[in-house]
Amino acid sequence: xxxxxxxxxxxxxxxDDAECTCAGTLVKWIRAGRRVHYIxxxxxxxxxxxxxMTPYQLAAIREEEQRAAAEILGVETITFLRRQDGELEAxxxxxxxxxxxxxxxxxxxxxxxxxxxxxxLHPDHRAVGISTCDAIVAARDHLFLPGQxxxxxxxxxxxxxxxxxxxxPDHFEDISETIxxxxxxxxxxxxxxxxxxxxxxxxxxxxxxxxxxxxAYAEAFKRISFRR
Ligand SMILES: [Zn+2]
Numbered sequence: 001x002x003x004x005x006x007x008x009x010x011x012x013x014x015x016d017d018a019e020c021t022c023a024g025t026l027v028k029w030i031r032a033g034r035r036v037h038y039i040x041x042x043x044x045x046x047x048x049x050x051x052x053m054t055p056y057q058l059a060a061i062r063e064e065e066q067r068a069a070a071e072i073l074g075v076e077t078i079t080f081l082r083r084q085d086g087e088l089e090a091x092x093x094x095x096x097x098x099x100x101x102x103x104x105x106x107x108x109x110x111x112x113x114x115x116x117x118x119x120x121l122h123p124d125h126r127a128v129g130i131s132t133c134d135a136i137v138a139a140r141d142h143l144f145l146p147g148q149x150x151x152x153x154x155x156x157x158x159x160x161x162x163x164x165x166x167x168x169p170d171h172f173e174d175i176s177e178t179i180x181x182x183x184x185x186x187x188x189x190x191x192x193x194x195x196x197x198x199x200x201x202x203x204x205x206x207x208x209x210x211x212x213x214x215x216a217y218a219e220a221f222k223r224i225s226f227r228r
Pocket of ligand 1: 013014017125
């Protein structure tokens with residue numbers, strides 16, 4: 001592992017997206033000395049079938065669950081953008097906001113949704129995936145977003161991008177030693193755990209991902225390196 005890649009920015013659409021897809025990898029990286037920062041774009045304020053639930057109550061519950069999960073993993077900071085669940089758009093403003101955070105945290109590694117997976121139906125997952133990739137371009141040159149540069153948010157070029165949920169993954173992280181923590185972090189998302197056998201399903205998914213690569217459990221990514 002390259003120890004010079006210290007700062008990791010995780011950009012997710014909803015609470016629990018990162019725990020489902022990359023938490024085992026994040027724990028490995030944190031143990032190796034990397035610092036992980038969460039950006040949670042919406043607070044999942046529409047994901048309930050309870051007729052008495054309000055979006056405000058639900059957002060508060062989901063944020064509390066997300067904080068608890070992040071603490072178990074050792075995530076250093078968490079930022080809630082509190083945009084509307086289900087209504088994210090890949091706008092210039094959203095791109096600029098993510099670029100600001102890439103600059104603010106001097107991200108060496110960015111990790112987010114794969115927006116190009118065929119039949120990626122969730123609009124928020126598409127919008128976050130595309131906006132984060134576009135934000136990397138906007139963050140890396142000082143003539144982009146000059147207002148940010150003027151207040152000291154210097155341009156920065158991340159070295160690596162990882163996409164979870166990739167149609168064509170080309171990078172597999174062995175999470176055999178961290179899957180228990182991943183499951184413990186996921187268990188904090190109590191308002192989202194509707195299936196009683198969720199632990200078995202996550203374990204089976206990780207086993208199926210790892211098996212062809214000689215790993216007991218793995219998480220899969222499309223990895224893009226910007227190193228020249
Ligand atoms: Zn999601």
